Amino acid sequence: MARKPSLRVTNGQFIRDVFWFSTFTKLLLFSAYKSTDFEVHRNWLAITHQLPVAQWYRESTSQWTLDYPPFFAWFEWVLSWFATWFDSGMLVLQATPYESPACTFYQRLTVLVTEQCLLYALVRYTWGRKVFRDTHMGRVITLLTFLNPGFYLVDHIHFQYNAAMYGLLVLSIALMSEQRPLWAGMVFSVLLNFKHIYAYVAPAYFVYLLSGYCLGRDPVLALRKRTPSPWLETGWRLAKLGSLVSLVFAVSLGPFLYTNQLSQLITRLFPFKRGLCHALWAPNFWALYSVGDRLLYHIVRSLGIWAQVKPTASMTRGIVGDVVFAVLPDISPRATFILTVLVQLPGLVYLFRYPSRTNFIKCIVLSGFASFLFGWHVHEKAYLLIVVPMALLLTSGDINLGRIFFLLNLAGVYGLFPLLHQPMETPLKLSITLLWVFGARYGLKLDSSPASPTAESSGSSCNTNWSWVVEGWYMWGFICLQAYLGIIHSWVLGDNPSFEFLPILLTACYSAVGMVYVWVRFYIWFFLS
Known part of the structure; x- marks a missing residue:
């Protein structure tokens, strides 16, 4: 009797399908x-x-x-x-x-x-170790990351090379999971010399490699038992790691040090003359801070409470220029740096005390959050620094983390919409986003109720029924906001120059509310899961 052919899709066939689907849609x-x-x-x-x-x-x-x-x-x-x-x-x-x-x-x-680097890194992370082989979540992670709307909108329409860079980040994390800390540190050093935005997550690498590898506090990462002289072993590991990282930076910066361009290079990389907010606001804390200052300015002026208030409040002057607030204190680059470090610190201390692969990835996410929410002159596309490593944590199958990840990506992608500002592009960005939304809800099983057995997993203690209701209403709010921005705004206000930047303001602030909420939820999940 002839044996029926199996309808099961192998991992190799799945990867090929993802590659061809991605290539075809992006060629369009x-x-x-x-x-x-x-x-x-x-x-x-x-x-x-x-x-x-x-x-x-x-x-x-x-x-x-x-x-x-x-x-x-x-x-x-x-x-x-x-x-x-x-x-x-x-x-x-x-x-x-x-x-x-x-x-x-x-x-x-x-x-x-070049973005195939990301696909390779995702495959290596999800199927490179037997613990993830042939799992549903491995495929979900690959799909939701490689086909993320952020890469479609920013790389393939707006035009950048973010996916290739995140491929190096995921590859570094995969190497760490494969117990190759020296290679992981070297790849991350290479990434820093491709794009310096990843310096925001460098503290997580430094702490994990120091505590988990050099001090040998993570038995999985340390690999070998300690020698009779623990300090000698620590020093040897620190020397190997430091030599590799120094070699990468020497190869990168050496030619420009030799040609006396190093000071010019540093000036180009860190242009602190740019304002606090980008021309198209990132949906972060400073967007809410700026709007709060504007509201306080109108309240103070109308009530005559504060005679010394400035007559105007410049919340952003575009790509270059300082930001001056009317009521709230002005923010300097140093203040944003200090605030970012303080927000990162609890997670870094926890990682130093309890070094593990999972805590390492969690700390990368928290470091990305801190830089995005409180950094200086943050671009809206920087939300990818949070969502890409967070996707790698979905192997746990925790439905609460799945909902956090979904909400984060929804708010982040919507914050990118002002990048494509022409009306004819609206159907394109909406269709790309909705396809991902439907795929994520199905793949992450987000339709399960909080009381269902599927919702009972590690970290569920930090979830409550009210949070599901709040998140549900917030998600529906995107539909209302898009209806206003796409239809009602032009009908009611037309080409009134006084409200020219209102769509950017509403988009950034509504998405920022979701970003801050997700940050708080993830911080709770970090310590309770």
Whole structure:
């Protein structure tokens, strides 16, 4: 009797299906809207191709000067040589933007090709260890991360290379899970020299490698039993780790130190003259702070309580410029740095005392939260620094964490909507987001009630019925807000210049409420799960 063929999809077939679905849908976006970041990266291709290394961080023909770390500059240099096969015109240094069909195709193609680093890292994390092999959650993590709307909107429409960078982050975490701490530290050092935003999560790496590996407090990470001289073993491990990290930074910064560009490079990487808030507000604490200042300003002025109040309150002056508040204290870069460190500190102390792989990833999430909510001049796309590592924690199957992750991504993605500001792009960004929403609700089984058996898992003690109700109403609020922004706002206010930035304000503040709520919920889950 003939045996019926199995309908079960193997892991290999699943990965191929994800790859082809992702590739096909992203190819359809090649002709979509692109931001000024498209010209930024085109100019970087020209700089690295036309000029010697000694001039890379001094070149200023275009306003879009090179302001990423050295490894990203070398990455652009490699891409520039392949660019000659498509359109050599894109490699001409000029102050005005350049665009051609071949240039657009090539730059879109580079994003599509390099983001496969993220798919590889996710596969390595979810199926590289037997504990995760053939699990439902492994596939859910891969799908919800690789097909995240944030990567569609930011990388494949707005135009950047975030997925490739997060691939290195996930690969580093996977190597840590595979008990290869030295390789994990080296890969993370490479990532820091590609994009310095990841310095925000560096404290989690430092504490875990110090406590778990160098001091041997995590038996899984330490691998070997201690020698008769524990301090000698600690010193040897610290020397190996420090040598690898120093080697990476020496290779990265050495050529620019030799050409006397190091001070110029640092100035480009850390432009503190930029304002507290980005032109398109990130949905963080400072968005709420700015709106609170504006409300207090109107209250104080109408009541005449405070005669010394400033006549105007500039909540943001765009990409460059200081932010001046009318009533609340002005915020300096130093203040945001101190606040970020203080918010990170409890998680770092906990990780030092109880080093483990799970606590390490949790601490990466908390560090990302702290930098996003309280950092200086935060971009809205930086929410990916939280949601990508949080997805790796979903292997626990905890439905409470699943709901936190879902709400976080929903608020973060909606905060990206102002990036695509043309009305014709609204159906595109809504359809991409809704597809992910339906997939996440099904994959994470979020329709289970809090009293159902499926909801009983580790960390469920921090969940209450009221939180499910609040979260449900908040999610429905996105539909109401989108209805207002997409239809009612233009009907009621039209082109009134006084309300030109109201959609950005409402989007940032409503998403910020969700972000702060999720941060509090995750902090509770961190210590109680």
